[in-house]
Amino acid sequence: KKRVVSGVQPTGLVHLGNYLGAIKNWVALQDLYETFFFIVDLHAITLPYEAPQLSKSTRSTAAIYLACGIDSSKASIFVQSHVRAHIELMWLLSSSTPIGWLNKMIQFKEKSRKAGDENVGVALLTYPVLMASDILLYQSDLVPVGEDQTQHLELTREIAERVNNLYGGRKWKKMGGRGGSLFKVPEALIPPAGARVMSLTDGLSKMSKSAPSDQSRINLLDPKDVIVNKIKRCKTDSLPGLEFDNPERPECSNLLSVYQIITGKTKEEVVNECQDMNWGTFKATLTDALIGHLQPIQGNLLR
Numbered sequence: 598k599k600r601v602v603s604g605v606q607p608t609g610l611v612h613l614g615n616y617l618g619a620i621k622n623w624v625a626l627q628d629l630y631e632t633f634f635f636i637v638d639l640h641a642i643t644l645p646y647e648a649p650q651l652s653k654s655t656r657s658t659a660a661i662y663l664a665c666g667i668d669s670s671k672a673s674i675f676v677q678s679h680v681r682a683h684i685e686l687m688w689l690l691s692s693s694t695p696i697g698w699l700n701k702m703i704q705f706k707e708k709s710r711k712a713g714d715e716n717v718g719v720a721l722l723t724y725p726v727l728m729a730s731d732i733l734l735y736q737s738d739l740v741p742v743g744e745d746q747t748q749h750l751e752l753t754r755e756i757a758e759r760v761n762n763l764y765g766g767r768k769w770k771k772m773g774g775r776g777g778s779l780f781k782v783p784e785a786l787i788p789p790a791g792a793r794v795m796s797l798t799d800g801l802s803k804m805s806k807s808a809p810s811d812q813s814r815i816n817l818l819d820p821k822d823v824i825v826n827k828i829k830r831c832k833t834d835s836l837p838g839l840e841f842d843n844p845e846r847p848e849c850s851n852l853l854s855v856y857q858i859i860t861g862k863t864k865e866e867v868v869n870e871c872q873d874m875n876w877g878t879f880k881a882t883l884t885d886a887l888i889g890h891l892q893p894i895q896g897n898l899l900r
């Protein structure tokens with residue numbers, strides 16, 4: 598059976614992007630593959646944090662995995678820091694990772710710019726090496742993530758190949774070493790829709806936990822009235838009708854995609870249903886669909 602690993606950082610609240618880009622897809626995978634889903638608390642300390650809040654978020658993120666349908670009788674669910682080998686392997690991989698590879702990481706550049714010099718710890722730079730060890734440790738085949746993680750996955754593959762070349766292979770076998778490949782080179786599994794859910798207040802930036810305004814995202818645990826209000830106030834445009842993939846209308850394309858995924862409809866079905874709607878009608882339809890989809894998840898948490 599193929600192996601699948603993935604994780605979410607326990608920082609802030611899990612939002613619709615995390616759900617549609619990652620967690621929702623994990624649910625189907627647990628029936629097909631051997632799956633490991635962790636809560637990456639060690640990644641969450643790369644920016645300033647409060648310890649009591651972190652342990653609370655770690656538990657609530659685990660609860661959200663379960664509420665979304667990750668089943669502990671099928672998947673292994675655990676906290677990253679509880680398995681020390683993640684950090685041990687990280688050190689070994691660090692010694693084979695050129696610093697130039699890490700300097701190129703877009704998330705590092707963005708996060709370090711936002712954090713300011715005083716808050717940029719070394720771990721913010723070496724963060725992707727820990728992610729590589731999360732993955733390589735389990736000899737994983739597939740890593741289901743949203744689009745923003747593709748560069749980290751590419752780096753993981755490069756690290757695996759480099760270590761395989763440096764320390765695996767025939768050369769070492771002759772000297773009595775193990776030979777062969779040390780690490781399996783994993784592949785990213787990016788969903789065809791939902792890989793990049795955009796902000797509700799700006800269709801050109803992705804929905805994120807760190808955006809200052811809570812209006813920019815739907816949190817999985819937002820109560821009904823909050824969802825109603827956020828969709829009511831979300832950014833739209835003044836063009837007639839609704840359409841996918843018009844670069845002039847990023848918000849429109851984003852909201853239609855969200856609607857498509859949570860209803861399980863095809864793109865064509867959504868086009869037929871929504872192309873002649875006005876924003877008011879579509880917003881009401883989308884709000885109902887979102888609430889209908891999230892209610893069972895929220896209900897599971899209250900049980």
Ligand code: TYM
Binds near residue numbers: 615640727732742
């Ligand atoms: P994190 O915690 O930022 O995000 C968790 C997952 O959610 C996806 N995601 C999105 N998908 C679609 N639209 C969005 N707006 C959006 N925002 C976030 C992310 O792509 C991710 O799949 N470094 C990782 C966590 C990690 C990991 C790993 C993942 C650590 N080790 C090993 C896989 C395997 C991160 O910070 O994700």
